[in-house]
Amino acid sequence: NAGVMQNPRHLVRRRGQEARLRCSPMxxxxxVYWYRQLPxxxxxxxxxxxxxxxxxxxxMPKERFSAEFPKEGxxxxxxxxxxxxxxxxxxxxxxxxxxxxxSTGELFFGEGSRLTVL
Amino acid sequence: AQSVAQPEDQVNVAxxxxxxxxxxxxVSGNPYLFWYVQYPNRGLQFLLKYxxxxxxxxxxxxxxxxxxxxxxxxxxxxxxxxxxxxxxYFCAVRSDKLIFGTGTRLQVFP
Numbered sequence: 001n002a003g004v005m006q007n008p009r010h011l012v013r014r015r016g017q018e019a020r021l022r023c024s025p026m027x028x029x030x031x032v033y034w035y036r037q038l039p040x041x042x043x044x045x046x047x048x049x050x051x052x053x054x055x056x057x058x059x060m061p062k063e064r065f066s067a068e069f070p071k072e073g074x075x076x077x078x079x080x081x082x083x084x085x086x087x088x089x090x091x092x093x094x095x096x097x098x099x100x101x102x103s104t105g106e107l108f109f110g111e112g113s114r115l116t117v118l
Numbered sequence: 119a120q121s122v123a124q125p126e127d128q129v130n131v132a133x134x135x136x137x138x139x140x141x142x143x144x145v146s147g148n149p150y151l152f153w154y155v156q157y158p159n160r161g162l163q164f165l166l167k168y169x170x171x172x173x174x175x176x177x178x179x180x181x182x183x184x185x186x187x188x189x190x191x192x193x194x195x196x197x198x199x200x201x202x203x204x205x206x207y208f209c210a211v212r213s214d215k216l217i218f219g220t221g222t223r224l225q226v227f228p
Contacts, residue, residue, distance in 0.1 A: 004161075033215055042208065042220040043162070056215060091161055093216070105150055105169055107216050109161040 002027065004094050005074075006110035014118050019079040019086070021113040025094030031055075032075040033093045033107060034067055043091065049075060082117045089114045120145045122192075122209045124219035131199045132227050139194040139222045141209030150212040151192045153183055156221075157205045165207075168192060179203070199226045 005024040013019050025032050031050055035043040036059075048056040049069040060067065064082075069075040079086055093107035122143045131137045143149055150169055154162040166177025168185045176182045183194045194207060204226045209219040 035218075043218045045215050045217065048215050093162075105212060106152055106164045106167055108164070109154075111161040114159075 004092055004108050004110035006090075006092050006113050008113060009111060010114050010116070012116045012118060013082050015083055016081050019082050019115055019117075021077040021079075021090050021092075021115070022074040023077070023092030023094075023110060024074040025092075026108055029094035029096050029108070031095045031097065032069050033095075034075075034077050035091045035093065037089045037091060037112070039088070046077070046090075079115070082115070084117045087115055087117045120149075120211045120213050120217055122151075122211050122217060122219040124207075124209055124222045126222050127220075128223045128225060130225045130227065133201050134198050137196050137199045137203070137224065137226070139207050139209075139224060141192045141194065141219060142190050143192060143209075143211050144190065145211055145213075149185075149192075151183075151185065152210040152212065152216065153177065153181070153192075153194050154208045154210060154218075155179075155205050156208065162208065165194070199224075201226045201228055 007022050033048050034046040037043050045059040047060050047067045052071050064080045066078045089112045091112045093109045095107050124141050152167045153165040155165050156162050165181050166175050168175050173185045181196050185192050206221050206223050208221050210216045
């Protein structure tokens with residue numbers, strides 16, 4: 001059973017460009033979470049999604065950031081018109097439905113996508 | 119609002135000595151508490167969790183944590199530290215999502 005897959009692992013963008021980060025959850029997981037980790041800091045929650053639904057986006061910046069988890073395919077975190085302050089590691093995590101077989105409460109994390117904005 | 123606090127930015131310990139990484143929490147209702155470890159340039163790995171039951175929880179790599187309701191703490195412990203335990207450790211509390219503490223960097227010296 002493959003873990004949470006994130007790509008690209010490293011992404012370099014110039015200011016003003018767009019960044020797209022992809023996340024494929026573990027097989028059987030229907031919940032996806034995105035977190036951002038700035039250098040030497042902890043993880044900040046950004047958004048929580050289920051298939052075709054945004055459940056909680058309280059951690060998402062109001063502008064330039066968007067996320068989706070379509071019926072088919074990976075979850076996408078999109079950052080438009082990137083600025084240097086967007087440079088960070090972006091982590092995706094997944095979990096099964098609470099109470100479902102295999103649900104044990106913890107989130108399973110990918111290896112992260114490291115965005116550098118020049 | 120649910121939150122966790124990790125009061126130490128860094129903990130230094132000699133190899134072979136016991137280690138403790140502190141975490142306190144603030145929740146309404148019963149807490150779901152977690153510890154994760156992050157090695158350099160890697161994702162987070164789950165170590166252990168407290169949902170209910172015994173206050174002493176055993177996890178991966180010889181780590182354990184003690185849930186203390188009266189002190190609202192969930193400190194991570196290991197009886198004998200290894201150099202390879204050097205990493206960033208995060209305490210977290212879960213409601214519908216995981217809320218992380220700021221992390222504690224553990225440095226184990228040979």
